[in-house]
């Protein structure tokens with residue numbers, strides 16, 4: 273998986289790096305997952321935190337205090353991420369911002385010769401995903417995407433088992449996410465942004481819009497300008513596993529149905545209930561989410577089921593099992609009872625990234641793998657938003673004969689931010 277070696281960096285940064293050399297990391301977007309990522313980075317020998325950046329001063333100071341408890345030190349604190357990009361002493365940037373703010377910090381960091389750990393989904397549009405991939409390649413940067421399952425042993429084992437033919441001919445991959453938080457917050461009125469929040473910078477390239485707590489920290493996931501609902505949130509993690517089993521191949525056709533069926537009075541733009549069908553020549557992938565519910569399939573609120581002719585392999589973060597198919601009353605393959613998961617995948621993922629920063633190997637979830645999973649999720653949302661059965665040309669990175677769908681590939685950027693070319 274992580275095999276090819278990148279050439280030396282062509283950029284402004286010093287070439288990396290002796291094992292003994294320290295790696296100076298900055299975190300952009302400190303509230304939730306970003307800080308979790310930073311904490312695991314600091315567990316890897318040789319890594320130190322050089323800066324914290326957030327547009328919300330309350331978050332910035334809370335995380336600075338948390339960091340002081342862990343390391344005994346307070347790094348540089350900044351509200352404008354361009355100060356991180358311009359700081360030549362910083363080697364690595366962790367991007368833990370909402371999805372609409374993944375692309376520019378990643379692109380600028382690559383151009384400035386820094387390596388990047390960026391959260392999933394890679395970006396909030398197909399165009400941005402492509403741009404991030406090409407920029408990382410052009411500047412020969414290491415970009416690890418936060419799909420940490422890629423570093424988990426039980427995920428690696430189950431995908432290998434499926435690919436070995438153990439469940440027979442693979443016919444369908446079903447991925448689903450039923451999550452209580454998908455019911456979203458009750459609708460509240462617009463208000464002014466809290467003191468200390470640079471709301472204009474939080475919006476960044478997204479359209480101007482009044483502040484609303486229901487679209488702010490954590491809640492932005494359910495507004496199109498900043499996220500894509502449960503499909504780009506959990507869907508990216510689980511569809512990534514499906515794509516792994518089909519070697520990253522993109523579907524030919526995409527159909528989706530859904531809507532806001534349950535939470536019409538809540539602040540939600542994305543679908544609370546949605547199914548997507550991705551068509552291939554001889555199998556299909558299905559994504560399904562029901563926000564606000566928790567029960568799901570096979571007794572699991574979320575997961576991936578690989579359905580083969582001889583059996584179904586079901587996996588999620590809590591473990592996995594193989595359920596044999598029957599030939600009359602005889603199993604077609606041997607059952608594998610419930611197996612415990614690898615709960616250390618996140619630290620392994622971060623450690624793999626730091627190793628790759630030193631060795632210049634491609635990481636476990638290189639930007640191209642992140643691009644594939646994010647694009648698959650966006651294809652599903654574009655099918656939902658147009659209501660059309662879409663045909664995807666993966667060479668041209670365009671939908672065939674569908675101007676409405678193609679118009680949703682490239683995001684509009686609000687001035688002064690410019691969409692990277």
Ligand SMILES: NC(=O)c1ccc[n+]([C@@H]2O[C@H](COP(=O)([O-])OP(=O)(O)OC[C@H]3O[C@@H](n4cnc5c(N)ncnc54)[C@H](O)[C@@H]3O)[C@@H](O)[C@H]2O)c1
Nearest residue numbers: 301302303304305326327328368369391392418474489490
């Ligand atoms: N890998 C995983 O398992 C996992 C889990 C949760 C979230 N995530 C991903 O992590 C990302 C962050 O999610 P979250 O739930 O932590 O969101 P959040 O809203 O809780 O935190 C985002 C932070 O970014 C800050 N921010 C926004 N714009 C900024 C800018 N221009 N510069 C600096 N800071 C800025 C916000 O003020 C906020 O503090 C999302 O992309 C999400 O999909 C991944």
